[in-house]
Amino acid sequence: MNHTLRYLAALLSLLFLTNAALARENDPADSPSTWPELDLGLDRLDAALGTTSQDGPRFSGYISTLYADNDISGSDQGFFMNALRLNVDGTMGEYNWRISIEGNSDEPLLNDAYLRLPEFMGTETTIGLFKKPVLHSGLIEANRTMYIGRTRNGLLYSVRDWGVMISDKNRGVEMTLAVQNGADGGGDDPLLTGRVDVDLLGDGRLEHEGAYGAGRNQRLNASYAWSDDRESNRGRVRAFDFAYAHKRWSVAGEVLRYDSGYNAAPAPFEGQFTGGTTPWTWTVSYLLCSHCTELALRFEDLSDGKRVDSGTGEITGERTRTTLGLNHYVDGHDFKWQVNYGKFEDAGGETDWAALGLVLSF
Numbered sequence: 001m002n003h004t005l006r007y008l009a010a011l012l013s014l015l016f017l018t019n020a021a022l023a024r025e026n027d028p029a030d031s032p033s034t035w036p037e038l039d040l041g042l043d044r045l046d047a048a049l050g051t052t053s054q055d056g057p058r059f060s061g062y063i064s065t066l067y068a069d070n071d072i073s074g075s076d077q078g079f080f081m082n083a084l085r086l087n088v089d090g091t092m093g094e095y096n097w098r099i100s101i102e103g104n105s106d107e108p109l110l111n112d113a114y115l116r117l118p119e120f121m122g123t124e125t126t127i128g129l130f131k132k133p134v135l136h137s138g139l140i141e142a143n144r145t146m147y148i149g150r151t152r153n154g155l156l157y158s159v160r161d162w163g164v165m166i167s168d169k170n171r172g173v174e175m176t177l178a179v180q181n182g183a184d185g186g187g188d189d190p191l192l193t194g195r196v197d198v199d200l201l202g203d204g205r206l207e208h209e210g211a212y213g214a215g216r217n218q219r220l221n222a223s224y225a226w227s228d229d230r231e232s233n234r235g236r237v238r239a240f241d242f243a244y245a246h247k248r249w250s251v252a253g254e255v256l257r258y259d260s261g262y263n264a265a266p267a268p269f270e271g272q273f274t275g276g277t278t279p280w281t282w283t284v285s286y287l288l289c290s291h292c293t294e295l296a297l298r299f300e301d302l303s304d305g306k307r308v309d310s311g312t313g314e315i316t317g318e319r320t321r322t323t324l325g326l327n328h329y330v331d332g333h334d335f336k337w338q339v340n341y342g343k344f345e346d347a348g349g350e351t352d353w354a355a356l357g358l359v360l361s362f
Contacts, residue, residue, distance in 0.1 A: 054090070054091065054092050054093075055090060055091040056088075056089055056090025056091060057088045057089065057090045058088070058089045058090060059086065059087065059088055059362075060087045060089070060361070060362060061084075061085040061086040061087050061100075061361070061362060062083070062084075062085050062142075062143040062359060062360060062361040062362065063081075063083075063084055063085075063358075063359070063360050064081075064082040064083040064084075064085075064142065064143065064148075064357060064358070064359045065079070065080065065081055065082055065357070065358055066079070066080055066082050066148060066338075066355050066356060066357035066358070067079050067080075067355065067356045067357075068080060068353065068354070068355040068356075069353060069354050069355070070351075070353045080104070081103070081104050082104060082148065082357060083102055083103075083104050083142055084102065084103045084104065084108075085100060085101070085102045085111070085142070085143070086100065086101050086102075087099075087100040087112075088100070093118075094118035094119075095115060095116065095117060095118065096115070096116040097114065097115045097116070098112050098113075098114055099112065099113050100112040100113075110129065111129075111160060112128075112129055112130060112160065113128050113129040114126050114127060114128030114129055114130050115127050115128055122168055122169075122170060123166060123167070123168045124166070124167050124168070125164065125165070125166050126164070126165040126166075126167075127163075127164050127165075128162065129160050129161070129162050130160055130161075130163070130165060130178075131157070131158060131159070131160055132157050132159065132160075132161060132178065132180065132191070132193055132227065133165065133167075133176045133178050133193055133195045133225065134157040134193060134195065134225045134227050134237070134239050135151075135153060135154050135157045135225065135239055135241055135254055135256075136154075136197075136205065136223060136241050136243065136254075137150055137151045137153065137154030137157075137209075137241065137252075137254060137281075138150065138153070138154040138155070138156065138157030138158040138159075139157070139158075140154075140207075140208065140209065142158075143333060143334075143359050143361050144207060144208035144209065144333050145208075145209050146208075146209035146210040146283065146285060146294070146296050146298075146325060146327065147209075147296070147298065147323060147325045147338070147340055148325075148338050148340050148355050148357040149340075151254065151281045151298070151300055152279070152300060152302065152321070153239075153254060153256055153279060153281065154254075157239075161180040161181050161182065161191065162180060162181050163178055163179050163180030163181060163190070163191070164178070164179055165177070165178040165179075166178075172198060172199035172200075172204060173196070173197070173198050173199075174195075174196070174197040174198075175194075175195070175196050175197075176193075176194065176195040176196075176197070177193070177194050178191075178192075178193045178194075179191070179192060180193070182229045182230065182231055183229050183231040183232065183235075184231045189229070189230035189231040190230055191227065191228070191229045191230070191231075192227070192228045192230070193225065193226070193227040193228075194225065194226050194227075195223060195224070195225040195226075196223060196224050196225075197221065197222075197223040198221065198222055198223065199220075199221050200220040200221060200222060201217075201218045201219060201220035201244075202217040202218050202219040202220070203217070203219060204219060204220075204221045205219065205221035205243050206219065206243070206245055208333045209243075209250075209252065209283070209285075210245075210250050210285045210287075210294050210296060210327070211245050211246075211247070211248055211249055211250035211285050211286065211287050211294065212287065212291075212294060212327075212329060212332060212333065213332065214245035214246060214247060214248075214249075214250065215247075216247060217246075218244070218245075218246045219243070219244065219245045219246065220242070220243070220244045221242065221243050221244075222240070222241070222242040223240070223241055223242070224238075224239070224240050225237075225238070225239045225240075226238050226239075227239070232261045232262065233261045234259045234260050234261030234262070234275070235259065235261045235262050235275075236259040236261075236262070237256060237257065237258055237259070237262060238256065238257045239254065239255070239256045239257075240254065240255050240256075241253065241254035241255075242254075247287075248286055248287035248290065249284075249285070249286055249287075250283075250284070250285045250286075251282070251283070251284050252282070252283045252284075253280070253281060253282040253283070254280065254281050255278065255279070255280040255281075256278065256279055256280070257277075257278050258274070258275050258276065258277050258278075258279075259275060259276070260275045260276040261275055262274075262275035262276075274304040277302075277303040277304050278303050279300070279301060279302050279303040279304070280300075280301055280303065281298065281299065281300045281301075282298070282299055283296060283297070283298040283299075284296065284297055285297075285325075291329065291332075292328060292329055293326065293327065293328050293329070294326070294327045294329070295324075295325070295326055296324070296325040296326075296327070297322075297323070297324055297325075298321075298322070298323045298325070299320070299321070299322050299323075300320060300321040300322075300323075301318075301320050302318070302319040302320065302321070303318075304318070304319060318346065318347070319344070319345065319346040320344075320345050320346075321342060321343070321344050321345075322342060322343045322345075323340055323341070323342040323343075324340070324341045324342070325338065325339070325340050326338070326339045326340075327339075333359070333361070334359075334360075334361040335359070335360050335361065336358075336359050337356075337357070337358055338355075338356070338357040338358070338359065339354075339355075339356055339357075340354065340355045340357070341353070341354045342354075
């Protein structure tokens, strides 16, 4: 409607100025400056209307589907819609916004819903629903991961929450501070998170996991994060992660320290994380050919040997997960086939599983 009114006003102004010019056509005082005068009039009209530049909406997303056998010796298998993501981005003047919706085999959910304010002295402010800025394995988009699933800790820190986040990046060092609702929702005990991310070599961390697109120059990035959910007594978490990539090789790792009171915090993975533990993960990958196939191995130590099963009350013993992955890239991470084979071990024995996945981004 605003654009229609603008063009209607411009048309009326054009008719008015043109008639005025025709009326002065035989006036000796008239000069060839009539058309520049018309242009000036239109420029003033445009400024008076004060329209705000807009860009969007722009649509993007991905489809991730898979066939999984969650227990090779059992019968738990089938086809699944791993994720269907739709992102909608746009700008209004110097403001940027995003809304994203994701669905799988269940009902669709709102993922992101935030507004980014104009930069002020190099500082960027985000308000709305966004990820907790703790681990890179959680912050990275799901269609950019090396494996079909994230690390267990990365899965926890891929969950969104409402709040405000301030970040500043200068000379390869990015500092982020976020205040979010946390475990008590809209209560008075917020979740506080701080993160420092440093590019140590080359251009720093890739926008995806693995060695694809690493190039000839070495890349090394490391980060440290601290998070405290005020709902819990001693519910703090400290996290360190790094990523190295060079030519066909990549190595990445993460280690976290959950304070003793962390298991008192409810949701979204209640009972899956134990306080007073230090879980860690390492991953190594190698490109079998520079632009087509990548082989990777990941090991996770959940470091929760004293965890008590909520159903039986028994101590589960130390839990570990080992995953072998093979990616075939048709068009990089935008279009890829993934094959994963994994083994999960605890005091009760071991379970192996396999999955074949397809990711198509648009």
